[in-house]
Amino acid sequence: MKKVLLVTLMLGFIGFLAQPVAASAYSLDEQKVDALFEQAETTTMSIFDETAPAHLPALAPASEQSKDPLVAILLDFFVGYLGIHRFYLGTKTLTGIGYILTCGGIFGVVPLVDLIVLAINYDDISPYINNPAFFMW
Amino acid sequence: MMKKITLFSVIYFACTLLLSAQNINRISVHMKSEALKEGKKFEHEADIYYSPQNGKYVSHHYQPKEFIKITNRTGEMKLYFPEENTVSTQQNSLFSSENEMLHYFVNNLTEDLGLRKEGFRLHETKNEEPYEIMIWKAPPTLKMVDEVKIVFKDMMPVFSSYKDGAGNTIRKIYYTGYQHFSQFILPQRITEITYTSAQDSTIRRTHYKDIKMNEDVNPYYLEFKIPEDATSIK
Numbered sequence: 001m002k003k004v005l006l007v008t009l010m011l012g013f014i015g016f017l018a019q020p021v022a023a024s025a026y027s028l029d030e031q032k033v034d035a036l037f038e039q040a041e042t043t044t045m046s047i048f049d050e051t052a053p054a055h056l057p058a059l060a061p062a063s064e065q066s067k068d069p070l071v072a073i074l075l076d077f078f079v080g081y082l083g084i085h086r087f088y089l090g091t092k093t094l095t096g097i098g099y100i101l102t103c104g105g106i107f108g109v110v111p112l113v114d115l116i117v118l119a120i121n122y123d124d125i126s127p128y129i130n131n132p133a134f135f136m137w
Numbered sequence: 138m139m140k141k142i143t144l145f146s147v148i149y150f151a152c153t154l155l156l157s158a159q160n161i162n163r164i165s166v167h168m169k170s171e172a173l174k175e176g177k178k179f180e181h182e183a184d185i186y187y188s189p190q191n192g193k194y195v196s197h198h199y200q201p202k203e204f205i206k207i208t209n210r211t212g213e214m215k216l217y218f219p220e221e222n223t224v225s226t227q228q229n230s231l232f233s234s235e236n237e238m239l240h241y242f243v244n245n246l247t248e249d250l251g252l253r254k255e256g257f258r259l260h261e262t263k264n265e266e267p268y269e270i271m272i273w274k275a276p277p278t279l280k281m282v283d284e285v286k287i288v289f290k291d292m293m294p295v296f297s298s299y300k301d302g303a304g305n306t307i308r309k310i311y312y313t314g315y316q317h318f319s320q321f322i323l324p325q326r327i328t329e330i331t332y333t334s335a336q337d338s339t340i341r342r343t344h345y346k347d348i349k350m351n352e353d354v355n356p357y358y359l360e361f362k363i364p365e366d367a368t369s370i371k
Contacts, residue, residue, distance in 0.1 A: 026268060026288045026296035028311040028328055033340065037171055040178040115172070119179045 069118055069125045076115045085114065090130035161320050163188045164243055165354045167347040168196075173340045186358045187239050194234035195358045205361065208234045217363045224367040242323045247294050249273070252285060260284070267291075282307070293322055307332050316348065323348060 067089055075085035114136065118125060128136045163186065170181045182200035187193070192210035197203075205217045214232040216225040234240055241250055249257070249271075256276035263270045269289040275282045281301060288296040293315055299308040314325035328342040349355075 026290075026311075028313065030313065030326075030328075033328060033342065036340065037173055037178060037342070040173050040176050042178055042180065115179075117174070 067125065067129050069122045072125065072128075073115060073118050073122075076118060085118075086136070089125070089128050089136075161189050161243060162351050163354045163356070163359055164239070164351075165347075165349045165358075166239065166323075166345045168343060168345055170341065170343040175337075184358070185239060186354065187234070187237070187243065188359055189240075189243050192234045192240075193359060194237055194240070195361060197358055205358070205363075207361070207363075208232050208237075210234055215363060217367065222364060222367050223370050224363050225370050238327070239323075243321050245321050247322075250287060250294060250297065252287075255279075257285065268295075293324075305332070318348075318350070320350075 072085045072089055075088050117136070118128065121127075165184060165186045168183050168185055172179045172181075180200065181198070183196045183198040186195045186197075194208045196206045198206065203219060205219070207215045207217070210233055212228055212230040212233040214227045214229070216227075217223070235254075236251070241247060249259075252273045253259075256278070257273040258276075259271060260274040261270075261272040263272075267290055269292075271287045271289070273285045273287070275284065282299050283302045283304075284300045286296075286298045286300075287294055294312050296312070297310045298306050301307050309330045311328045312324035312326075313328070315322050316325055323345060325345050326342060327345075328340065331339045331341070
């Protein structure tokens with residue numbers, strides 16, 4: 001009986017050592033994420049209100065004229081990986097081209113953040129107009 | 138040797154599903170996407186219709202603003218705004234329906250999730266039970282990303298991460314809640330965490346539900362014609 005117990009303990013110990021990669025390395029604590037979203041405040045959807053122009057306009061050259069945040073958001077949403085929303089808001093040519101070189105295809109990391117930043121700061125997007133930095137936020 | 142076995146297994150699995158995927162004429166899913174940053178969230182909802190056979194991809198977005206996006210394999214994209222009866226047409230290969238996430242899963246192209254097409258090369262494969270791991274190196278032109286890791290479990294991608302040249306993780310994506318169909322598999326939830334700085338991140342999660350195929354799909358949007366009197370806008 002002692003032998004059986006000893007073998008069982010040894011097997012258990014070996015099993016413990018041979019445990020697969022911690023599940024947490026590649027799995028997500030969904031409850032934690034759910035809680036974050038539940039606690040978050042929903043961004044006002046005034047960005048798509050009835051009075052706003054609901055279309056993509058011709059690309060205006062960067063200037064001091066006021067920029068419509070809705071337009072910037074729509075451009076970012078659809079063609080963000082081309083950096084066109086940055087051209088619209090006004091930036092250095094190389095910054096816009098940098099978007100194409102670094103974030104094309106499925107790697108829309110920066111445009112994704114731009115989109116959220118523009119949505120959250122809809123009431124005042126002036127910091128992002130004529131902003132020469134690659135990361136405008 | 139392990140590398141070859143892993144690669145062969147993944148490709149074999151993908152090919153097997155690929156053959157059966159030919160039976161899908163059309164598919165539709167409901168998508169709800171939420172993005173979270175600094176305690177504020179942004180929501181977006183749409184119904185997606187896709188025909189794997191001809192590559193037509195139509196998404197009907199109705200929250201927060203209604204519009205219809207139509208794309209095809211060649212990258213022609215049309216945005217139609219019903220309320221204003223306006224249409225915008227754009228052409229770029231990046232708009233191709235073959236860059237859509239649904240395309241990769243429905244056509245069982247999950248072995249590289251489109252990385253090879255983007256110019257990535259397979260650098261390493263390894264096994265960490267119960268996971269198979271592939272490391273892909275970015276093409277030199279892609280400055281922001283240096284390496285992508287894709288982790289498979291039971292031949293399904295469950296996790297991917299992106300590292301920059303300095304070795305910092307800039308993005309993590311978790312694929313969960315897989316739904317198995319006879320022709321393909323589809324994660325019902327994709328959660329993306331993008332690290333914008335050492336202390337800050339953005340979370341975006343996308344839920345897919347109401348997955349329908351073939352005769353069960355409402356044909357209206359895949360056959361949708363933009364009204365001829367729609368005003369063209371740039």
